[in-house]
Amino acid sequence: MTVSRRQFNVLLGASTATVTLGLPNVARAAAPHVVVIGGGSGGATAARYIAKGSKGAIDVTLVEPSKQYYTCFFSNLYLGGLRDYASIGHSYDKLASSYGVNVIHEWASGVDRDKREVILGSGARVPYDKLIVAPGIDFKYDSVPGYSATASGKMPHAWKSGTQVQLLKAQVEAMREGGTFVMVPPPNPFRCPPGPYERISMIAHILKQKNPTAKIIVLDPKEKFSKQALFMEGWENHYPGMVEWIPTSISGGVKNVNVESMEIEADLDTFKADAASVVPAQKAGAIAAAAGLTNDTGWCPIKPETMQSAMDDNVYVLGDASIAAAMPKSGFSANSQAKVCANAVRGALTGSKVFPARFANTCWSTIAPGDGVKVGARYKPGEGKIAATEKFISQTGESAEVRKETYEESFGWYDGITADIFG
Numbered sequence: 525m526t527v528s529r530r531q532f533n534v535l536l537g538a539s540t541a542t543v544t545l546g547l548p549n550v551a552r553a554a555a556p557h558v559v560v561i562g563g564g565s566g567g568a569t570a571a572r573y574i575a576k577g578s579k580g581a582i583d584v585t586l587v588e589p590s591k592q593y594y595t596c597f598f599s600n601l602y603l604g605g606l607r608d609y610a611s612i613g614h615s616y617d618k619l620a621s622s623y624g625v626n627v628i629h630e631w632a633s634g635v636d637r638d639k640r641e642v643i644l645g646s647g648a649r650v651p652y653d654k655l656i657v658a659p660g661i662d663f664k665y666d667s668v669p670g671y672s673a674t675a676s677g678k679m680p681h682a683w684k685s686g687t688q689v690q691l692l693k694a695q696v697e698a699m700r701e702g703g704t705f706v707m708v709p710p711p712n713p714f715r716c717p718p719g720p721y722e723r724i725s726m727i728a729h730i731l732k733q734k735n736p737t738a739k740i741i742v743l744d745p746k747e748k749f750s751k752q753a754l755f756m757e758g759w760e761n762h763y764p765g766m767v768e769w770i771p772t773s774i775s776g777g778v779k780n781v782n783v784e785s786m787e788i789e790a791d792l793d794t795f796k797a798d799a800a801s802v803v804p805a806q807k808a809g810a811i812a813a814a815a816g817l818t819n820d821t822g823w824c825p826i827k828p829e830t831m832q833s834a835m836d837d838n839v840y841v842l843g844d845a846s847i848a849a850a851m852p853k854s855g856f857s858a859n860s861q862a863k864v865c866a867n868a869v870r871g872a873l874t875g876s877k878v879f880p881a882r883f884a885n886t887c888w889s890t891i892a893p894g895d896g897v898k899v900g901a902r903y904k905p906g907e908g909k910i911a912a913t914e915k916f917i918s919q920t921g922e923s924a925e926v927r928k929e930t931y932e933e934s935f936g937w938y939d940g941i942t943a944d945i946f947g
């Protein structure tokens with residue numbers, strides 16, 4: 525297989541580094557070479573920090589199919605009409621032009637760990653000294669009977685960045701007067717524990733303005749959820765009578781979804797939806813399993829000191845795909861893990877100082893405009909896994925001023941973290 529002229533030009537054009545390209549494959553470079561699979565919160569941060577920190581001593585290649593990354597974080601605010609879609613899109617231009625990262629817009633289809641090569645969709649191979657795998661999540665579609673990738677065109681999961689969230693917004697806005705929106709959140713563990721409940725809040729916010737007699741039914745496979753008391757208090761304050769949360773012990777669990785009739789059948793009742801969002805159970809992005817980095821949970825075990833894969837010292841796994849124990853699967857977590865990983869990779873390849881791993885996370889959620897809540901913690905390596913050291917959470921009954929401050933803080937966080945990820 526050969527590297528296409530387009531990839532060849534992308535590699536040459538984007539790089540200020542010294543990757544030597546040859547045919548049929550990308551030749552092993554003179555400087556140590558790091559390949560990153562996945563240009564999301566984890567992968568793009570790692571690529572930027574390694575390229576920036578090593579000042580040309582390490583060649584960095586990022587393999588990511590999309591040219592524009594739309595953040596899942598703040599996609600709920602887009603749903604609620606508080607952000608426009610363009611404002612949650614980010615390009616890879618600065619990673620290439622300001623930091624010399626070679627960006628290849630292709631899928632990685634496999635990893636040959638013995639030869640230390642990433643196999644691209646085109647068949648070209650990219651050699652690495654260290655590989656960082658940050659592909660986010662994939663879905664276990666059959667965890668919800670009747671649901672499938674095709675069904676997500678009618679009942680969007682909208683749980684990956686991209687156009688699904690636009691579809692969901694259009695469907696909610698087109699609901700008949702007094703109609704029903706049904707949300708089926710995922711079981712644990714999943715990307716962004718408070719995300720489904722922020723989504724419900726933002727959909728309630730649109731409905732309150734445009735369709736105030738509409739109802740939201742939440743058929744949760746769980747018995748409790750993140751920031752539950754805060755969300756429930758918020759729903760009662762802002763959207764009284766609109767949201768009905770039904771845990772599995774009451775509904776008996778979802779037995780089938782029918783996207784043609786828009787019916788969601790639970791053990792004890794069938795719910796007819798005018799619009800619905802079904803988010804199935806999750807696992808690490810498929811390439812992680814293809815590379816042999818997952819265990820029987822479907823996620824990737826890691827060493828907490830470095831984010832190295834427990835399966836291979838030359839491979840690091842970041843973000844949602846990793847088993848980060850106490851850390852939730854969030855953009856903030858992935859970004860924090862990427863910095864620990866970048867420091868360890870630079871140390872391994874150039875001998876630069878490696879600092880002890882320290883991680884942080886905060887998840888902000890908007891319940892209504894001006895009413896934000898948060899939960900967060902600091903972390904460090906514990907016995908074989910990442911462990912929390914300090915935790916904090918917003919309290920029920922907080923003043924409107926505190927909630928407004930928290931809400932505004934989240935906007936500052938979004939600007940800061942996206943600049944930290946994409947440059």
Ligand SMILES: Cc1cc2nc3c(=O)[nH]c(=O)nc-3n(C[C@H](O)[C@H](O)[C@H](O)COP(=O)(O)OP(=O)(O)OC[C@H]3O[C@@H](n4cnc5c(N)ncnc54)[C@H](O)[C@@H]3O)c2cc1C
Nearest residue numbers: 562564565566596597632659660716843844853854855856
């Ligand atoms: C509704 C919602 C709200 C959220 N809100 C927040 C929030 O407020 N705060 C927060 O911190 N987090 C939030 N999150 C979670 C956050 O979006 C994820 O945890 C985060 O994006 C994980 O980063 P990642 O790098 O692991 O994966 P991603 O950011 O998903 O990046 C993975 C990348 O890998 C690429 N990829 C996958 N497979 C391959 C392959 N084979 N070859 C090449 N590339 C590949 C994908 O195209 C993608 O760009 C939210 C999520 C959702 C769904």
